[in-house]
Amino acid sequence: xxxVSQHPSRVICKSGTSVKIExxxxxxxxxxxxxxxxxxxxxxxxxxxxxEGSKATYEQxxxxxxxxxxxxxxxxxxxxVTSAHPEDSSFYICSARGTGAGEAFFGQxxxxxxx
Amino acid sequence: KNQVEQSPxxxxxxxxxxxTLQCNYTVSPFSNLRWYKxxxxxxxxxxxxxxxxxxxxxNGRYTATLDADTKQSSLHITASQLSDSASYICVVSPYxxxDMRFGAxxxxxxxx
Numbered sequence: 001x002x003x004v005s006q007h008p009s010r011v012i013c014k015s016g017t018s019v020k021i022e023x024x025x026x027x028x029x030x031x032x033x034x035x036x037x038x039x040x041x042x043x044x045x046x047x048x049x050x051x052e053g054s055k056a057t058y059e060q061x062x063x064x065x066x067x068x069x070x071x072x073x074x075x076x077x078x079x080x081v082t083s084a085h086p087e088d089s090s091f092y093i094c095s096a097r098g099t100g101a102g103e104a105f106f107g108q109x110x111x112x113x114x115x
Numbered sequence: 116k117n118q119v120e121q122s123p124x125x126x127x128x129x130x131x132x133x134x135t136l137q138c139n140y141t142v143s144p145f146s147n148l149r150w151y152k153x154x155x156x157x158x159x160x161x162x163x164x165x166x167x168x169x170x171x172x173x174n175g176r177y178t179a180t181l182d183a184d185t186k187q188s189s190l191h192i193t194a195s196q197l198s199d200s201a202s203y204i205c206v207v208s209p210y211x212x213x214d215m216r217f218g219a220x221x222x223x224x225x226x227x
Contacts, residue, residue, distance in 0.1 A: 043219040093158050106158035
């Protein structure tokens, strides 16, 4: 299957700082990328959907000024958690999809810990 | 109410045994239904994908079934292995929609 690479896999940052997570589609062009958040023993919660070259569409309750999403190319999307707080600590996962409503492939996830 | 409900929430079985996980959904009409395996601390990996017209799909020891009339799907794992310990997530995509609706997952533990 297609490969989606997410980096970093783990990150620890101090409260008040910002952290950027990258999601790359390595062998296909991702016209749509999705960002999820997952709390322990819970399912993935969609945060936002981004289409290449367009502004991201955020789910209700997700602060767009806090979770900045950039999808500037067909192979790269980034999620920046700004002014991080301990409650932002979570597992963040991206997925990428090519044209149409085909298969979406997931990255390996990023464990964010805010101290 | 979640549109995709999975049961059981967790399951413990002995190595070598079979098990069946259930997924009930209300998403209608839908484009496809997928089963993913998610190891702890990792992203989900696709096991099977079925359209509304398919009844069964196999991937090695994993066999998924779909009954579009009753809006139920199951994932059957045969001859379980220790490496099967993971969360199994049912995902339904609405028809003509970019969205994916996730179940809460079933946490499977295979013990020696």
